[in-house]
Amino acid sequence: MRRGSSTISLSAGLRAKLHALPKPDLPLGELDPFVRLAERIDAASAIPGDDRQWLHGRLKDLKDQWGSRPKGLPEGVVHGDAWVGNVARTEAGPMLLDFERASFGPPGVGSRVDRSEAHHDRRGVCGGVRRVLRDLRR
Template sequence: MAVLKQLHALPKPELPLGHLDPFVRAAERIDTAATLADDDRQWLRERLEDLKAQWASRACGCPSASSMGTPGSATSHVPRPARSSWDFERASFGPPEWTSCRRR
């Protein structure tokens, strides 16, 4: 938890760090899923649009902060000596409450 507090306390980096998008690649995955029936695909598309609208109108929580990406050994960097691990694949700037959420 201490590492996350340190991460969230950092100023916005001067890097091309995008703003958190919890729906990244969702539409593409719905459209390319081989096992979905057409009516299920349509329902998922509509649900995705509903969720995007809810996300856009959500109440603000904590101020935006740097946020880790998807946790996992394939996308993490562990500096030596090992004090912490950082994931840069889906790193973004946004609500710190979303730091631990999987975003693929």
């Protein structure tokens, strides 16, 4: 599959359709945007100890903010790992793949951007969640 803005647009369009669906009669859990982040921070061998400590502190702050987000905001089906690599082009049209982390929660949180689509720095590890929390406050 070719990557590029057209695939990114397809991914965004498919996510929007998914988010608009009513809550299905399936055992979908509540969204956890921080799944396995602490383990990934610990496993990253190139992160110096002081940066690792900073990342764990930032992760704790973001989890606290997530827990105190306003209630009653729109929720929907969230893919959990939506990125261009999980979009297949088929004769019937584009399809989302890999629903292993599907859950119910605020749309937009279950999206991610891969390395080819964004510049990463140490703040970027949790930056996406921080942006979503900021948007939820508006």
